Amino acid sequence: MPKKPVHNLDISAVFEDDPTTIPAHKDILGEAINTLNEKVKEIVDARDYLQWKIDNYDSHMIESENKL
Secondary structure (H helix, E strand, C coil), X not given: CCXXXXXXXXXXXXXXXXXXXXXXXXXXXXXXXXHHHHHHXXXXXXXXXXXXXXXXHHHHHHHHHHHC
C-alpha cells in the first residue's frame, strides 16, 4: 500500500520553476529514498535468511531428517 505523502503541496506546483517549491522537491525525494531503503532492507533480510539456511543446511536439515 502506498504511503501518504508528508507534504501538502499540489504535485503539479512542484514542477514549476519556483524556488519556493524546493522544500517540496526535497520532501518527495526523501520519501522516495525512504521507500527504496525499506525495499532494500527487505531484500537484504531475505537474502541473509536464505544464506543462513544454506550455511546451516547440513547441521539442521540432515539432523531433522535423521530423526524421522
